[in-house]
Amino acid sequence: MAPWGYSKENGPATWHKDCPIANTGVRQSPIDLITTGQTCAKYDSNLKPVIVSYPAFSEATFLNNGHSVQFQPSAGNLSELSGGPLTKKYKFEQFHFHWGNNDSEGSEHRVNGKMYPAELHLVHWNSESPNFSSFQEAVGSNDPHALCVLGFFLKVGAENASLKPITDLLSKVKNAGSSVSFPGKFDLKAVLPETLTDYYTYDGSLTTPPLAECVKWIVFKEPIEVSTAQMEAFRAVDDGHGKPITGNYRPPCPLHTRTVAASFK
Numbered sequence: 143m144a145p146w147g148y149s150k151e152n153g154p155a156t157w158h159k160d161c162p163i164a165n166t167g168v169r170q171s172p173i174d175l176i177t178t179g180q181t182c183a184k185y186d187s188n189l190k191p192v193i194v195s196y197p198a199f200s201e202a203t204f205l206n207n208g209h210s211v212q213f214q215p216s217a218g219n220l221s222e223l224s225g226g227p228l229t230k231k232y233k234f235e236q237f238h239f240h241w242g243n244n245d246s247e248g249s250e251h252r253v254n255g256k257m258y259p260a261e262l263h264l265v266h267w268n269s270e271s272p273n274f275s276s277f278q279e280a281v282g283s284n285d286p287h288a289l290c291v292l293g294f295f296l297k298v299g300a301e302n303a304s305l306k307p308i309t310d311l312l313s314k315v316k317n318a319g320s321s322v323s324f325p326g327k328f329d330l331k332a333v334l335p336e337t338l339t340d341y342y343t344y345d346g347s348l349t350t351p352p353l354a355e356c357v358k359w360i361v362f363k364e365p366i367e368v369s370t371a372q373m374e375a376f377r378a379v380d381d382g383h384g385k386p387i388t389g390n391y392r393p394p395c396p397l398h399t400r401t402v403a404a405s406f407k
């Protein structure tokens with residue numbers, strides 16, 4: 143498989159060559175979340191708040207894989223996700239980010255066509271399925287809800303003290319392929335908004351190859367604030383070809399027959 147990326151030569155418009163599902167799939171991600179009109183998100187009063195149990199991580203690797211930066215706790219981590227639209231309990235796997243090279247672009251999901259400067263993805267896998275018992279098996283399982291990814295928009299404002307341990311580490315993984323063991327503990331819960339009640343949810347895919355259509359997406363309405371300096375730290379991370387990652391976001395994909403539900407009016 144040719145190394146995929148986000149340049150003209152290997153970016154989203156070329157991914158179909160190795161991953162035909164990029165063009166033939168009918169539940170690809172990301173999407174544009176529309177709030178009014180024909181294909182808008184429909185309020186569902188049955189959608190409960192999302193429940194996260196994220197004890198502070200004590201052992202993790204922070205890496206630059208050339209197309210994003212990723213926080214990967216050790217396999218023994220006990221962090222879990224349930225509630226919201228989910229009927230099963232999901233195990234935390236990793237979180238990573240998508241961003242642009244200016245504040246008017248960078249998020250993968252959009253709201254009525256508007257992009258945020260970045261998007262945080264918290265990746266989980268269904269730990270109660272009889273069909274798989276690891277994240278990698280879950281991705282390859284063809285189960286439409288093998289994974290659940292929580293998406294949070296980032297917007298520019300005050301410095302985010304809870305995210306500072308991560309953004310301060312970006313300079314240490316500037317080179318693609320580099321990684322560091324995360325020093326000390328990291329409290330992911332402190333990064334998130336207090337209440338996880340208002341979100342959009344729909345069935346979709348990974349937004350990077352293999353673009354597997356195995357994701358229950360939950361995208362929260364309330365953005366997380368970060369400072370301009372914190373955004374600039376993302377934009378200094380290299381892609382392995384001597385250039386900064388200048389926008390590791392996939393454009394929105396067709397909704398096809400899918401509906402998007404909203405937990406709020």
Ligand SMILES: Cc1ccc(O)c(S)c1
Pocket residue numbers: 238263265291348349350
């Ligand atoms: C599992 C996974 C890997 C990379 C991604 O961007 C997403 S969205 C999910």
Ligand SMILES: [Zn+2]
Pocket residue numbers: 238239240263349
């Ligand atoms: Zn992602």
